[in-house]
Amino acid sequence: MVRGANHTLMAATFCPSLPQHFKPTPIIKFHKSSFSFKVFSSQSSKADEVPTRVGFLGLGIMGSPMAQNLIKAGCDVTVWNRTKSKCDPLIDLGAKYKPSPAEVAASCDVTFAMLADPESAMVVACGEDGAASGMSPGKGYVDVSTVDGPTSKLINGQITETGALFLEAPVSGSKKPAEDGQLIFLTAGDKSLYEKVAPYLDIMGKSRFYLGDVGNGAAMKLVVNMIMGSMMTSFAEGLLLSEKVGLDPSVVVEVISQGAISAPMFSLKGPAMVQSKYPTAFPLKHQQKDMRLALGLAESVSQSTPIAAAANELYKVAKSHGLSDSDFSAVIEALKVKLKD
Numbered sequence: 001m002v003r004g005a006n007h008t009l010m011a012a013t014f015c016p017s018l019p020q021h022f023k024p025t026p027i028i029k030f031h032k033s034s035f036s037f038k039v040f041s042s043q044s045s046k047a048d049e050v051p052t053r054v055g056f057l058g059l060g061i062m063g064s065p066m067a068q069n070l071i072k073a074g075c076d077v078t079v080w081n082r083t084k085s086k087c088d089p090l091i092d093l094g095a096k097y098k099p100s101p102a103e104v105a106a107s108c109d110v111t112f113a114m115l116a117d118p119e120s121a122m123v124v125a126c127g128e129d130g131a132a133s134g135m136s137p138g139k140g141y142v143d144v145s146t147v148d149g150p151t152s153k154l155i156n157g158q159i160t161e162t163g164a165l166f167l168e169a170p171v172s173g174s175k176k177p178a179e180d181g182q183l184i185f186l187t188a189g190d191k192s193l194y195e196k197v198a199p200y201l202d203i204m205g206k207s208r209f210y211l212g213d214v215g216n217g218a219a220m221k222l223v224v225n226m227i228m229g230s231m232m233t234s235f236a237e238g239l240l241l242s243e244k245v246g247l248d249p250s251v252v253v254e255v256i257s258q259g260a261i262s263a264p265m266f267s268l269k270g271p272a273m274v275q276s277k278y279p280t281a282f283p284l285k286h287q288q289k290d291m292r293l294a295l296g297l298a299e300s301v302s303q304s305t306p307i308a309a310a311a312n313e314l315y316k317v318a319k320s321h322g323l324s325d326s327d328f329s330a331v332i333e334a335l336k337v338k339l340k341d
Helices: 002-011 063-072 084-092 101-107 118-126 149-160 175-180 191-204 216-244 249-258 264-274 284-300 306-320 328-340
Strands: 053-057 076-080 110-113 140-143 165-168 183-189 205-210
Touching (some): 053 063, 063 175, 110 118, 110 191, 140 149, 183 191, 216 249, 216 306, 216 328
Parallel strands (some): 053 076
């Protein structure tokens, strides 16, 4: 069944258009310094409403620090990863371990999943020994991976068939925000599950938005990452142009940081880019995947995206030069190659 679902996924048109006038639900945030994990204790008046056993599937660059923050906050966390050794540091911190997504889901009240791409997200949720096999009424599944709308809807269908609840919650943010608990959650799906897992989202992030029906969270994340990817290529062009005309690109970074186009991404990544260094916070291959999915989303609603399309080509060139696992700021190397041609 999963094989057929994957085939459908690959052939499907991407996310349908967003409702014209939906608005994010206003979010009330707790300051982390004042947050007490007692809300999860059996003495809490809402103990029967708030999940207490948390599963986490996928312990890569993002998933590992997210799960670690839950453990440090006192959560009862059970982990799984395709490569078991990545679980070991979390087990040392107090996490439990199960050998399959199904067993994690069966033993937990709510299960989070952070996978690399739509295919992985689908297999882990719905494949053999996937999380859906361990789901039952009263449980919840929260997919924080970045996928396209059709994938999210397929997973939603498989999970809800078991009587469990589903919430998509892709995150805006990379490695450092994940480590610092400063992610932004873009959620859609079951509202009651959103309300139940809100305290966990507040441990892992600085803000959260509820966007309505499944597919809207995925669409929002793709729009955000499309803009980010396009911004990075333009920034790279500017750095190389400044150097070509005799300017110091380091000074360009400083000038930008003082003006209207200042962005944390430029200040954070610019100095390393000037030195041709690209420590991985968000892998280039994942940025290109998100650009591809965003272009598919745009195509589904006949929206022209020429800037994003051009940027996507540069990420593809960078991948062809062995930079897939470097940070996405390494896209500047694709421009260097083109300049040499």
